[in-house]
Amino acid sequence: MDFIEFKQSLKDAHPPKQLSTFLESLWYDGKGNWKKAHDLVDDLPGTEAARVHAYLHRVEGDESNADYWYRRAGTKRPAYTKEEEWEVLVNQFLK
Secondary structure (H helix, E strand, O other): OOHHHHHHHHHOOOOOOOOOHHHHHHHHHHOOOHHHHHHHHOOOOOHHHHHHHHHHHHHHOOHHHHHHHHHHOOOOOOOOOHHHHHHHHHHHHHO
């Protein structure tokens, strides 16, 4: 699956079955279902989960919580838009 196919799948009622948990979370976020997206990564360990978690708190508007999760992921909040960050993350996890 490439980025265009992933983005087109947002028209569907359910995410594609082969997605990783991180991509499924980003898929739900792309559909506007922040809670479902957050619930998928909320309790997962590791820097990849922390990175998606950080992005989701940025989307939520909770910058201080987002910054905490960016630190847990070993990075900083990116200077680009949330929309660009979503694309970067989707492409990262599609590889």
